[in-house]
Amino acid sequence: MTASKILLLIIDGVGDRPCEALGNKTPLQAASLPNLDTLAKTGICGIMDPVAAGIRAGSDTSHLSLLGYPPQQYYTGRGPLEAAGCGISMEPGMIGFRANYATVTEGLVSDRRAGRIEDTKEISRAVKEGVDLSKYGVTIEFEPGTGHRAALALKGKGLSADVTTNDPKKTGAAPLTIVPTKDTAEAKHTAEVCNEFARQAAGILENHPVNLDRIKAGKNPANAVLIRGAGEMGVYEPFEKKHELTGSVVAAAALIAGIGVSVGLERIPVLPTTPLSEQVNLVMSELDKKDFVLFNIKNADEYGHDGKAQEKKDFLEKIDEAIKPFLAREDLLIAVCGDHSTPCTIKEHSADPVPLIIHGDGVRVDTVEKYDEISCAAGGMCRICGGSLMAILLDLVDKTHKYGA
Ligand code: ZN
Numbered sequence: 407m408t409a410s411k412i413l414l415l416i417i418d419g420v421g422d423r424p425c426e427a428l429g430n431k432t433p434l435q436a437a438s439l440p441n442l443d444t445l446a447k448t449g450i451c452g453i454m455d456p457v458a459a460g461i462r463a464g465s466d467t468s469h470l471s472l473l474g475y476p477p478q479q480y481y482t483g484r485g486p487l488e489a490a491g492c493g494i495s496m497e498p499g500m501i502g503f504r505a506n507y508a509t510v511t512e513g514l515v516s517d518r519r520a521g522r523i524e525d526t527k528e529i530s531r532a533v534k535e536g537v538d539l540s541k542y543g544v545t546i547e548f549e550p551g552t553g554h555r556a557a558l559a560l561k562g563k564g565l566s567a568d569v570t571t572n573d574p575k576k577t578g579a580a581p582l583t584i585v586p587t588k589d590t591a592e593a594k595h596t597a598e599v600c601n602e603f604a605r606q607a608a609g610i611l612e613n614h615p616v617n618l619d620r621i622k623a624g625k626n627p628a629n630a631v632l633i634r635g636a637g638e639m640g641v642y643e644p645f646e647k648k649h650e651l652t653g654s655v656v657a658a659a660a661l662i663a664g665i666g667v668s669v670g671l672e673r674i675p676v677l678p679t680t681p682l683s684e685q686v687n688l689v690m691s692e693l694d695k696k697d698f699v700l701f702n703i704k705n706a707d708e709y710g711h712d713g714k715a716q717e718k719k720d721f722l723e724k725i726d727e728a729i730k731p732f733l734a735r736e737d738l739l740i741a742v743c744g745d746h747s748t749p750c751t752i753k754e755h756s757a758d759p760v761p762l763i764i765h766g767d768g769v770r771v772d773t774v775e776k777y778d779e780i781s782c783a784a785g786g787m788c789r790i791c792g793g794s795l796m797a798i799l800l801d802l803v804d805k806t807h808k809y810g811a
């Protein structure tokens with residue numbers, strides 16, 4: 407039986423380098439991963455350069471590449487993808503920004519996370535409904551993300567993504583004036599629009615009951631909106647048309663969910679706090695309905711960024727336990743990989759290739775017995791480019807077209 411469904415399981419930032427805290431093993435090498443090892447043992451393994459050898463991929467450019475959308479052609483910045491992930495319906499040409507609430511005291515940013523505010527639905531609605539940019543011919547969309555995060559999108563004629571941020575990226579400094587990065591009328595106009603947005607938003611937030619209550623409770627008010635990562639929403643060939651697969655995305659990170667939505671996958675909402683087992687159940691039921699599911703598991707990346715090798719290893723063991731239900735499905739072709747490496751030793755993404763397993767009926771089972779960076783490098787897939795992954799998966803589910811006669 408040829409597998410009919412594809413699960414692309416991306417463990418964010420899974421790849422690593424030898425860590426002293428783990429006896430010079432990588433977190434994957436040090437972890438006990440019976441289920442991933444079973445997939446490796448009964449599948450074909452390899453290593454993969456998500457974008458290209460030597461390129462330090464971001465999560466966004468990597469996911470685009472793995473989904474078959476060359477980032478060199480499609481990527482227009484993080485803002486519009488993040489905005490799509492926060493639930494804004496992004497149309498081509500709209501300018502998207504990442505945003506976050508901050509506390510400004512006497513003109514200076516005193517807390518870039520606004521007292522780790524958790525629920526910004528009400529104040530975000532107030533900003534969205536209260537900011538009026540009609541004199542610029544611009545309408546806005548503004549939606550909350552998780553915690554202090556949010557996203558902004560501008561819609562109108564003559565806009566550009568060539569503008570800076572108002573985020574001083576440190577406390578004790580005043581929010582910056584946004585300026586154009588190119589000498590064009592569109593960039594100048596957009597910078598003006600952005601500054602006016604920030605000014606009006608601060609005015610609305612200053613006296614909002616949510617903030618007055620926060621001050622009363624001794625908490626930092628969310629009285630400023632910092633925006634960054636401007637990008638123009640691009641045009642994406644719909645996933646279903648491109649790959650002839652229906653699909654969903656299950657991802658707690660707004661950025662990844664936004665990439666999924668942008669290419670036309672259906673978003674199944676999960677939060678960073680949704681237990682892994684629940685996320686796996688959602689993926690399982692999506693696989694009953696669709697041909698393809700992109701499932702991104704957050705957090706391994708964060709442990710990498712924090713340099714916490716032991717915690718990264720422990721978390722990988724939790725992932726291993728949670729994904730067990732996938733192993734019982736015979737209709738499934740599973741690809742397990744990372745979107746990039748995030749070595750605890752450098753606390754940043756690296757260009758080290760990520761380990762990859764493809765498991766399912768018909769694959770050429772190789773001799774690899776463990777899922778880790780070193781074992782997979784000896785596998786039957788050798789070293790591939792992320793941009794080839796979808797084509798390989800489509801071939802294995804027999805949904806590819808012959809090249810030539
Ligand atoms: Zn990532």
Ligand code: ZN
Nearest residue numbers: 419707748755
């Ligand atoms: Zn990262």
